[in-house]
Amino acid sequence: MRLRPLARADLPSGSVSLARFLIGTVLVHEDAGIQRIGRIVETEAYPPGDQAAHAYIGKTARNASLFLERGHAYVYLSYGIHWLFNVSGEGAGIGGGALxxxxxxxxxxxxxxxxxxxxxxxxxxxxxxxxxxxCARGPLWLGSIERPPARIVTSKRIGISKAVDRPWRFAERDNPYVSR
DNA sequence: TGAAAGATTCGCT
DNA sequence: GCGAATCTTTCAG
Incomplete structure (x- = not known):
């Protein structure tokens, strides 16, 4: 497996484009000699202006990471139990990202x-x-591997109550690790 | 200061 | 299929 880090210039600007782009890329976590690698097979976009997005209400202490330049992690606690991982997808000062x-x-x-x-x-x-x-040298980063291009299917987002009809969920077709 | 909702998951019916 | 778990954030009073 040839693995190389993605530079910020490799990432498309815009949360919807980024969410689509992320399918087939890999997430790497290196911690005390342990390397964990997962290939992204399902994402959802939460672009600026989206009523279902955390950034919709403006920048707050919780969602500040969504307002960083594209390629930064936004991690928050959902339902008091689960950590959810997002990648910011806009320019600095603009709130949006991909779950x-x-x-x-x-x-x-x-x-x-x-x-x-x-x-x-x-x-x-x-x-x-x-x-x-x-996109920086660190314990958690995005990378790409050599593999045939992902075949991507689009659908509605899951688990939200506003703007439920937006086709902003992306998944690799027939991949068994896609949720549900 | 209090209350309700939430980008989920698991267990039981 | 439905409700509980669990706690932070946000908004109302």
Whole structure:
């Protein structure tokens, strides 16, 4: 497996484009010699102006990471139980991003990764990584591997109550690790 | 200062 | 299929 880090210039600007782009890329967490790698197979976009997005209400202490330049991590606690991992997708000062909903385990993962709350457990991602630059040298970063291009299917987002009809969920077709 | 809702998951019916 | 778990954020009073 040839693995290389993604530079910020590799990432498309705009949360919807980024969410689509992320399908097929990999997330890497290196921690004390342990390497955990998951291939992203399902995402959802939460662009500026989206009523379902955390950034919709403006910048707050919680969602500040969504307002960082594209390629930064936004990690928050959902339902008091689950950490959810997002990648910011706009320019600095603009709030938007992509939620990563499922991974295909490639290395170091021995727990289920089909679901946004479960993949963070498997990858050992929590609040420590909120605001981390995923395009920088660090313990958590985005990469690409050599593999045939992902075949992507689009659908409505899951688990939200506003703007439910937007086709902003992306998943790799027929991948068994996609949630549900 | 209090209360309600939330980008989920798991267990039981 | 439905409700509980669990706690932070946000908004109302």
């Amino acid at each position: 990563v909903r499922a991974l295909e385990p490639l290395a170091g993962l021995d727990r289920a990764t089909n679901g946004p709350g479960r993949l963070t457990v498997a990858m050992s991602i929590d609040r420590r990584f909120d605001g981390v630059d995923l």
